Amino acid sequence: MSAFPDIPKIQYEGPDSKNPLAFRHYNPDELVEGKPMREILRFSVAFWHTMRGTGADPFGAPTMIRPWESGQDTIENAQRRIRVFFEFCEKLGVEFYCFHDRDVAPAGATLAECNRNLDEVVKVMKEEQERTGIRLLWGTANLFSHPRYMHGAATSPNADVFAYAAAQVKKALEVTKELGGAGYVFWGGREGYSTLWNTDMKRELDHLARFLHMAVEYAQEIGFTGQFYIEPKPKEPTKHQYDSDAAACINFLRAYGLEKYFKLNIETNHATLAGHNVEHELEYAGMQGFLGSVDANTGDLLLGWDTDQFPTDVYLTTKIMLAFLKYKGGLAPGGVNFDAKVRRESFEPIDLFYAHIGGMDTFAKGLKIAAQIRADGELQRMLQQRYSSWDSGIGAEIEAGKHNFRTLEQYMLAKGEADPNQSGRQELIENIVNRYIF
């Protein structure tokens, strides 16, 4: 029985289409920079938002109409939900998905019961993966919802909670491997603090590093070869989260000898919560060799939290795709994971289609624009020109390590004054970028 009987498989109809259930830009097999769009973008649906989002907020009850839900937290309901999910991804033409352990299966009274429940549901996930060819982009463990994690998981002051979290991640890694996951994400939802008065930050960070080393060791032991990611976020739910932005994560990874094993999963709305924009985070991760994957969404400048809206701004997706083309030629082995949810007021199942179609089209258009910008090379030439004083003469000598303060003083004493500056041309550059957009 279909959960979406009135919705056809979403097709590419081209930019002039007015069909709201069609793509105008995402044409999976169209080549961009010599590769099919589907292989560059690797779209993924987030199980937690799309299947478990209820529309509840701190002021109101759930709003979503989901006819396939029985309203009971049973394995049977969880298994049915998995089948609905795969039908959704199939109709949308998305080839990847992501999930947390506790999104897909009911929790149990004990760890053993949780694990048994998860196994029952994973069986169906595997079946559905085989039936549809849809693959797992990454798995993760929810180490933040249960009350035991109130003080954190790997950074909890309670050693038993650390042990529970370790056991939970062990299982999540096994399941991710079983499902052929291309990656595994650590998002430290409660790995942070509310006040330093009760927090031994150094000890907590040492514990977090120990935890991640254990994960690396266990992955090696079981032969899980997927990419590990850390997903930076500065706050919410805690006030100070340790993985606050790309720079903080990279510093942590290097300080604890973990840099070989991790890349970053950058989320747009987390970047803005950190007081950056996503292109800053991507560029920083990229130049340091840590660019991994993206959690695609967008925030609202008028709201100071993780609103996880679907991206609809081509300017934003163009910038994201410029970074990925520059550093990796695409997203692989990561992907564009829509860590995004429909608004509380968009409560019908069809809204899930509209939301993802919009996000996918916006990314596809951003990809095409980014490729065009790169092919024309005008912006690149302007950038090179701006730094041309470093390509020869004194600049080239400094870069080659041939100078020190003394020799530079001699150089400048002889010259008397620096060469004049060039205009930064920001407005011209913005106009040039807009030529590609409209």
Ligand code: XLS
């Ligand atoms: C929450 C995070 C979360 C991670 C996965 O803000 O974005 O959804 O992506 O645990």
Ligand code: NI
């Ligand atoms: Ni995320």
Ligand code: NI
């Ligand atoms: Ni988020």
